[in-house]
Amino acid sequence: CVCVCVCVQHRCGGQVGIFLLVWDCKIMILSSPFGMIDNIPYLDEYGETANAGGGTRAINPLFLDAGAYAELQSLWLHNSFIEKVWAYSDRHGHSHAVIGHWHEM
Numbered sequence: 001c002v003c004v005c006v007c008v009q010h011r012c013g014g015q016v017g018i019f020l021l022v023w024d025c026k027i028m029i030l031s032s033p034f035g036m037i038d039n040i041p042y043l044d045e046y047g048e049t050a051n052a053g054g055g056t057r058a059i060n061p062l063f064l065d066a067g068a069y070a071e072l073q074s075l076w077l078h079n080s081f082i083e084k085v086w087a088y089s090d091r092h093g094h095s096h097a098v099i100g101h102w103h104e105m
Helices: 002-013 066-077 081-092
Strands: 016-021 026-031 034-039
Touching (some): 002 026
Antiparallel strands (some): 026 034
């Protein structure tokens, strides 16, 4: 999945790519040479993400979280995905969620 997304990013989006990973209920944000996996802007009736229980599929119906969607929309409108990925990598010290050198995969 990552390899395909990296290829699409370089062909269509240049430095930034955002992909909806439907089966994992996640979004992947790529910003060369790093990337991150984040939750989709949907929550269940209890305010939990689809995979809060450790599974990868949503058990309860999901509803659009207006706050999370507004944040994602703001990132899009202000072209701030690069800053989000770099800030995440700084905060987490290149943890398992941040994978470097996407372009080499």
